[in-house]
Amino acid sequence: MTRASTRGRFAASLMATVLVMSGCGTTVFTDGPESDPAVPLVLQPPPDLVTPYPEPVVRGAADTGRPGAVLEVEDPPRGPIPVITELGAIVKRVEYRSTSGLDRSPTVVSGIVVTPKGEPPPGGWTTIAFGHGTTGVLDDCGPSEYVNLIGSDEIIAALVLNGFAVAMSDYEGLGMRDVDHPFLDARTYGYNMIDAVRAARAVFPGLGDTWISYGVSLGGMASWAAGELAPTYGGGLDLLGTVALVPVSDMTGLVERAEKGTLTADQVPMMAYLIDSLARVLPDEFDRDDYRSEFLRKNWSEVLRCIPIDVQQTQRVLNSIGVEDVAPHTPEAAARLRDHLAATSLPVGRATAPMLIMYGTEDPLIAAPWTERAIRRSCAAGSPIQAMRRIGETHAQLDSGQSVAWMKSLESGWKPPQNCGDRP
Incomplete structure (x- = not known):
């Protein structure tokens, strides 16, 4: 895509x-x-x-x-x-x-x-x-x-x-x-x-x-x-x-799809949100530029607008983003992301x-x-x-x-x- x-x-x-x-x-x-x-x-x-x-x-x-x-x-x-x-x-x-x-x-x-x-x-x-x-x-x-x-x-x-x-x-x-x-x-x-x-x-x-x-x-x-x-x-x-x-x-499946270039159009911005969040919360482990393209880096602030405060402007930027813009650049970057998602996804315990x-x-x-x-x-x-x-x-x-x-x-x-x- x-x-x-x-x-x-x-x-x-x-x-x-x-x-x-x-x-x-x-x-x-x-x-x-x-x-x-x-x-x-x-x-x-x-x-x-x-x-x-x-x-x-x-x-x-x-x-x-x-x-x-x-x-x-x-x-x-x-x-x-x-x-x-x-x-x-x-x-x-x-x-x-x-x-x-x-x-x-x-x-x-x-x-x-x-x-x-x-x-x-x-x-x-x-x-x-x-x-x-x-x-x-x-x-x-x-x-x-x-x-x-x-x-x-x-x-x-x-x-x-x-x-x-x-x-x-x-x-x-x-x-x-x-x-x-x-x-x-x-x-x-x-x-x-x-x-x-x-x-x-x-x-x-x-x-x-x-x-x-x-x-x-x-x-x-x-x-x-x-x-x-x-x-x-x-x-x-x-x-x-x-x-x-x-x-x-x-959500570990996001990483495999990102590596293969098979993310859906709905999943691409989700990856962008995840990348930015991890770079803020765990800056010693995650660097945005290990996962985003130069094009996306230049348009980063538009992608991160709150939903749906400015839907039309955000939509214009999202329409221009492809799966290649949010892919791990190295196997090591992919592994870090996969391990993190495995540790933070569901389930988290036993419900009664x-x-x-x-x-x-x-x-x-x-x-x-x-x-x-x-x-x-x-x-x-x-x-x-x-x-x-x-x-x-x-x-x-x-x-x-x-x-x-x-x-x-x-x-x-x-x-x-x-x-x-x-x-x-």
Whole structure:
């Protein structure tokens, strides 16, 4: 594939999914930053969410020094998140303590926490730890800093309408200045997700100790990792289950494709993000120029723009990038990258709560065999998985409508089926 023939669809495909939120009369269809305006968005709040109950209690920062401790609580910096606040929900941006997956050092991470308005159910609201898709790798790419949460606002609104509180981490290095983001490090994402739930409970006393890990694309990696880390890292919380939709999974296959020149157009910018992230996080091990062409070096700042802050400009640059622009220059460089991805990809532990993993066979970003490889390893570790292989569906078009009903059923004590024993 030549530079001229490559089409950069990354900004749309990495963020996108077709998400059908069922239950409580709520349906959301979203296709990344440029959703089809003809597709309906139906947000019908159930009666109990519009009853004039007293405002939820909101607590301020209280630094205990422990993971999940809240250092800052503020209103969203660019004003209300309309699609969420119009429901009566309370939205706060927080900065909270978490842990690095690379060296287990303490970190500070930002994110958004949301509580429904109204009387909490007995035991408090169940919290969804929502994992967002890729928004970039620079420190100004945190969704919590944007009025539409860089495309996550409608999904969060639908979750609130289904009776959940929501905690969305920006992930380490996104949203906090002068902090580097460890792109594709599953363990870091998992820690950040779990601690976002702790932070949400610290801010909103109406939240209970039950939670569900839920994410799409890169957020699917985050939710999967959180589910596997919960038994060892999630003390004090009661994880009901995990949903990972089109998850970024075992990414070692990126290196082989880069070496062979068979990366898809969707995977080329992903490699660029990975190269830049590693050069920042592990500068003694990774040099950008071991993996990028001279052409790409000259256009580097354009490639790294946050998604989808300037989609058109970024798209023009991505359209000009070919697979030859992000290939390891030496076998040694390829081996370093492969070893790193093997150490930071899924799985990261053994889950004890149920897991639902949904993926498409025609995914141009995360190849189905990569996800299946991670599923087999998680099954071998003993994780209770229900895997759904959607024939003919892609990264941007996955019918995930049953995922919300699956989560709602967990609250009622339902035990989902497992199919690890049926997988090749």
